[in-house]
Amino acid sequence: MDWVLFALIAIPLGSVPVFMLIPSRYPQLVRSFAAASGFAMFALSVLVFASYEFEGERGPRFDLQLDWLENVAFLKENGITLHLAVDGISAPLVLLTGIVIFAGVFVSWNISYRNKDYFALLFLLVSGVFGVFLSFDLFFLFFFYEVAVLPMYLLIAVWGASSDFGTFKRTKEYGAMKLMLYLVAGSVLVFIAIFATFVEADKGTFDLTVLGSVAYDENFQKTFFPFFMIGFGVLAGLWPFHTWSPDGHVAAPTAVSMLHAGVLMKLGAFGILRVGMTLMPEGAEFWAPALMTLGVTGALYGAISALAQKDLKYMVGYSSVSHMGYVLMGLATLNTIGVNGAVLQMFAHGVMTALMFTLVGAVYDQAHVRDMTIFGGLAQKTPRLAGFFAVAGLSSLGLPGLAGFIAEFHIFVGTFKTYPWAGVLGIAAAAITATYILRMLAMAFFGPFNERWAELKEMRRGEQFGGALLIVFIAFMGIWPAPFIDRIADSVRAIPGVS
Helix, strand or coil, rough: HHHHHHHHHHHHHHHHHHHHHHCCCCHHHHHHHHHHHHHHHHHHHHHHHHHHHCCCCCCCCECCCCCCCEECCCCCCCCEEEEEEECHHHHHHHHHHHHHHHHHHHHHHHHHECHHHHHHHHHHHHHHHHHHHHEEEEEHHHEEEEEEHCCHHHHHHHHHHCEEECEEEEEEHHHHHHHHHHHHHHHHHHHHHHHHHHHHHCCCCCHHHHCCCCCCHHHHHHHHHHHHHHHHHHCCCCCCCCCHHHHHHHHCCCHHHHHHHHHHHHHHHHHHHHHHHHCCCHHHHHHHHHHHHHHHHHHHHHHHHHCCCHHHHHHHHHHHHHHHHHHHHHHCCCCCHHHHHHEEEEEEEHHHHHHHHHHHHHHHHHHHCCCCHHHHCHHCCCCCHHHHHHHHHHHHHHCCCCCCHHHHHHHHHHHHHCCCCHHHHHHEEEEEHHHHHHHHHHHHHCCCHHHHHHCCCCCHHHHHHHHHHHHHCCCCCCCCCHHHHHHHHHCCCCCCCCC
């Protein structure tokens, strides 16, 4: 089983040169190979999640260590190691990545412009995502973090779309550059904190299990925890460093938006939990009120901003900022139920926002507009599209029986135990979420039919397959959350400072 973890990184990474070797005159071969590789990643991610044993001794499972550098310069006998493992926190996120990339391949089926380059960059990004979730060495965690982030610029700038909103324009180059500047700035903060931790520990290794055994000075923790919190938080959509996200969503092609909101933003929250909170529990406790305040502000700001949008992609983009605010609220509680809820929300938001972007892309590909105010009664022409939108929207607003409810329930209970005022504001944000979701459904899909869209057709088969796959897991988690909760709680209880 140890080598399954290596395969999850090797398959998308190894697919990149294969894509480049396929002649451009065989686009169908490119798509078929992408589908086969996507299925392999999905199957292995399901295997990792299902095989994780959450009972017994706590700690990572399927431990694989491959030495890279040791006894060189400032590195000691442990040095830098490709240390791959999975625990109860990363297991559902590995599953999430497998689901989203498999669905994303079919959503991208009709991309014809340089499709082998597109899939090569997409799979490179995915290899970085798997690497972050599975790495227990800070050097490789940061390496894979950058591998996941950097392809976003080209994917948006080359295959994205510019938008003219009348009063202002958003070019794809603008969205790509803004995203890259913000994320690189966040990476610089993380880089500084990693090397400060390495020097302070004085163990000659970047291995997280070794660094986690060091008792760092309290002042050191208070000084450098914000570097992790803000550095990783930028990618997690932490307010007020979130503005890159909606603009990036609007410019990105559909599958990239799916991975961007569904998986990539989770890397930021995961980094805060895996690195910041694990290595610096006293720093986390000191800065928890600030993190809670920023999380609540993000949840409210994102919800209010989504309510003001007419563009479907902007609405979903700001909705992602709001839901990631919930994740940060859960982390800031520093109690088991709240942190459990944060990880549950990462998975729940990942599948439902990936579904939402799939559906927005399906509408835009035919209508070439995303303004919800000019639609009307689309459910009469596209009932499956409307039904899929309803499931995604109802999960987003926290309807019981769907994934969003169980995650938000945990977060609100954990928040009320520590910061009751934040719990009240979080529920207010959820009420606003229900308002803009129901407004969107009523405006675009129900009510009088607009004859302008008489020629509109149902989603393509690839989009229907990808959407159905995402709905299966939205319903699975909503109806039977125990497999997720049991695995997550097993590892959350082992985090220092979480009570």
